[in-house]
Amino acid sequence: AQSVTQPDIHITVSEGASLELRCNYSYGATPYLFWYVQSPGQGLQLLLKYFSGDTLVQGIKGFEAEFKRSQSSFNLRKPSVHWSDAAEYFCAVNRRAGTALIFGKGTTLSVSS
């Protein structure tokens, strides 16, 4: 069965520093990959997605993610973190269009001044 692992439960980054959130998936073929962000008390907002083609994907709010097939990873990055980026981040996967998304457990990002 497909699964998503986010190894880091909680990360603290200084404002202005770079960020990388890790995501690994388990699936035989290349799945569709997503990153979502959730602010407290809110639903999930799509940051970016990967289906095929260029392995470096640009998203909203200055985020990007890189798909690495050899490592089964889809890590999220941002060169300079802002205090407003503090939130929970979820990696998700589905095996084909039309099937339900499977989410990782999430990584909580705190931003220190």
Place this chain on the structure above:
Amino acid sequence: ETGVTQTPRHLVMGMTNKKSLKCEQHLGHNAMYWYKQSAKKPLELMFVYSLEERVENNSVPSRFSPECPNSSHLFLHLHTLQPEDSALYLCASSQPGQGYGYTFGSGTRLTVV
């Protein structure tokens, strides 16, 4: 506003009550989903509706009863809930096909007393 509206935003109910959660989207999507988000646990897929038919039911207790009267509306009927059912209930919609992602509502925060 994401285009997916959930009401109510907050709900407190006793274990003997009957209540319903409502989800509405006017994005032209034809798939809708209920997810449960509990503290310290990953997002749990509850139900999937595609073209108003239930296509997935992830072993959810019968005290949760979904209803999808048309492609724009999704309900979750609740009765005789337990305190452990307290959680954030998220609705999402999508238009299956390559390039799609989910659009989430802001959720209903449910507390069972």
